[in-house]
Amino acid sequence: MKTEEIPQASVMYKPVKSNPTEGWMNTETQNSMAKIQDLKPNTEYFVKVDENGEQEVVIIKTKDGCVTDEATSYGLGETFHMGCEQTCTCMENGKSECRERCHFRPGSISDPSCQEIPDEDDVCCVKYRCKGNDV
Numbered sequence: 001m002k003t004e005e006i007p008q009a010s011v012m013y014k015p016v017k018s019n020p021t022e023g024w025m026n027t028e029t030q031n032s033m034a035k036i037q038d039l040k041p042n043t044e045y046f047v048k049v050d051e052n053g054e055q056e057v058v059i060i061k062t063k064d065g066c067v068t069d070e071a072t073s074y075g076l077g078e079t080f081h082m083g084c085e086q087t088c089t090c091m092e093n094g095k096s097e098c099r100e101r102c103h104f105r106p107g108s109i110s111d112p113s114c115q116e117i118p119d120e121d122d123v124c125c126v127k128y129r130c131k132g133n134d135v
Contacts, residue, residue, distance in 0.1 A: 009052075012026050013036055103125065
């Protein structure tokens with residue numbers, strides 16, 4: 001009995017509005033599935049599938065979202081942190097609404113009657129226990 005290895009499909013993609021000379025990015029396929037990662041929000045992409053020499057190109061468009069740097073994006077309504085300084089929420093049109101991450105940061109209060117304790121909900125923040133009440 002002769003067995004032949006069946007080649008896997010290859011999947012490549014690139015932004016529709018990319019430079020025409022820009023090459024296609026490859027993604028790995030496994031069990032006839034491909035996962036394309038690091039796509040930018042609200043962007044159209046060409047996706048080329050080549051299976052056994054037959055090619056098909058389709059255009060997909062990613063959902064709206066926010067990009068914080070070249071490699072990180074968030075979906076609408078998703079909350080994320082900008083370091084220990086801010087907590088942000090991704091809004092429409094790629095905008096983010098941000099606020100202070102902590103009520104108190106380490107060293108915020110220098111009152112000797114207050115004790116700084118870690119905030120169990122956030123490693124960047126602290127709470128203060130002062131004589132008479134907790135802050």
